[in-house]
Amino acid sequence: MTYQESVRAQAEKLIASGHARILAIESSCDETAAAIIEDGRKLVSSVIASQIDMHALYGGVVPEIASRMHVEALDPLCDQALEQANMTMNDVDAIAVTYGPGLVGALLTGVAWAKAFAYARNLPLIPVNHIEGHVSANYIAHPDLEPPFICLVASGGHSHIVRVDDYGSYTILGGTTDDAAGEAFDKVARVLNIPYPGGPLLDKLAEEGDDRAYTFPKVVTPRPYDFSFSGLKTAVINQAHNLRQQGEEIRAADFAASFRRAVVDSLSKKAVAACKDTGITRLALAGGVASNRLLRREIERRGKKAGLDVFMPPAILCTDNAAMIGSAAFYQLMKGSVASLDLNAIPALGLM
Numbered sequence: 596m597t598y599q600e601s602v603r604a605q606a607e608k609l610i611a612s613g614h615a616r617i618l619a620i621e622s623s624c625d626e627t628a629a630a631i632i633e634d635g636r637k638l639v640s641s642v643i644a645s646q647i648d649m650h651a652l653y654g655g656v657v658p659e660i661a662s663r664m665h666v667e668a669l670d671p672l673c674d675q676a677l678e679q680a681n682m683t684m685n686d687v688d689a690i691a692v693t694y695g696p697g698l699v700g701a702l703l704t705g706v707a708w709a710k711a712f713a714y715a716r717n718l719p720l721i722p723v724n725h726i727e728g729h730v731s732a733n734y735i736a737h738p739d740l741e742p743p744f745i746c747l748v749a750s751g752g753h754s755h756i757v758r759v760d761d762y763g764s765y766t767i768l769g770g771t772t773d774d775a776a777g778e779a780f781d782k783v784a785r786v787l788n789i790p791y792p793g794g795p796l797l798d799k800l801a802e803e804g805d806d807r808a809y810t811f812p813k814v815v816t817p818r819p820y821d822f823s824f825s826g827l828k829t830a831v832i833n834q835a836h837n838l839r840q841q842g843e844e845i846r847a848a849d850f851a852a853s854f855r856r857a858v859v860d861s862l863s864k865k866a867v868a869a870c871k872d873t874g875i876t877r878l879a880l881a882g883g884v885a886s887n888r889l890l891r892r893e894i895e896r897r898g899k900k901a902g903l904d905v906f907m908p909p910a911i912l913c914t915d916n917a918a919m920i921g922s923a924a925f926y927q928l929m930k931g932s933v934a935s936l937d938l939n940a941i942p943a944l945g946l947m
């Protein structure tokens with residue numbers, strides 16, 4: 596029997612049983628991660644090797660360094676994930692890997708590793724979309740959450756409002772027309788001399804600031820669920836430069852708080868509006884920016900006011916991790932989505 600015939604038969608058995616223990620790999624950007632997820636919802640183990648210290652030396656992600664560090668981290672991380680789960684390779688039913696979107700070299704390291712593992716162990720290989728992974732983090736955190744629901748996905752490269760129609764089935768209601776929310780956070784952080792990665796540190800600083808201290812332009816977009824952060828980002832950066840030129844001190848905490856308020860107001864208002872307009876009463880958060888403290892509070896507040904049930908994964912499942920990839924993979928597997936060994940990385944992979 597060929598590899599392909601053998602894994603097809605195995606996948607069919609898993610689908611019939613409705614159970615699978617999946618070893619998932621994530622390497623799309625600057626975090627290498629491995630996790631074991633059971634039946635899409637149960638987090639058995641999850642380990643993450645962050646490259647932040649290395650990229651911080653350069654003020655941002657250096658793709659070639661990211662790829663090389665993934666190569667070094669993948670083997671030991673996989674061992675750690677199995678060890679933490681008290682499992683051996685023999686207990687794994689399938690391998691999942693992020694194949695896009697992301698940095699091509701970084702993605703390729705995970706894809707090549709997962710293909711080799713799948714072939715060597717004769718296991719089904721499940722290709723996972725990174726954005727779908729972010730959405731699926733909610734399935735781990737909230738065992739009762741089922742589609743349909745609205746999900747606000749905000750990360751370093753993406754900002755979308757998505758209607759999750761079913762497992763693995765999405766309608767994009769809106770998205771950013773320019774910068775992603777995380778990207779805007781990172782760029783403004785740089786102007787405030789906050790080291791990479793700027794978003795989380797800017798968020799922390801903003802907690803001590805007055806969000807009415809500085810006035811920035813309102814974000815306007817022609818379509819109701821779209822975002823635009825580039826104009827806001829430029830206005831904020833220009834204001835910082837002007838203040839500096841006039842010899843005025845920038846109160847960094849107030850500045851960070853005012854900027855964060857502008858971004859979070861736009862994200863949270865539009866996400867809640869999408870629920871109201873579609874009549875869907877469940878709203879979930881996903882992506883690195885979903886760990887933003889103000890965004891979490893505002894989604895809770897506005898969501899409650901609108902009578903919505905609000906879902907958000909803990910911060911560690913919002914930023915890049917492999918547990919979310921294992922969750923998305925389970926539902927892909929149950930639909931029969933198994934990759935062949937010519938799977939390639941797709942850096943600009945869309946959600947649909």
Ligand code: KG4
Pocket residue numbers: 624749750751752753776777778780781792793794795796798882883884885886887888913914915
């Ligand atoms: O989802 P993620 O870990 O990686 C991507 O898929 O991009 O998101 C990373 C992005 C970065 O831009 C980071 O600055 C931002 O999420 N981020 C935050 C916070 N934590 C991470 N932005 C604002 N507030 C935070 N607490």
Ligand code: ZN
Pocket residue numbers: 725729750751882883914915
């Ligand atoms: Zn991500």
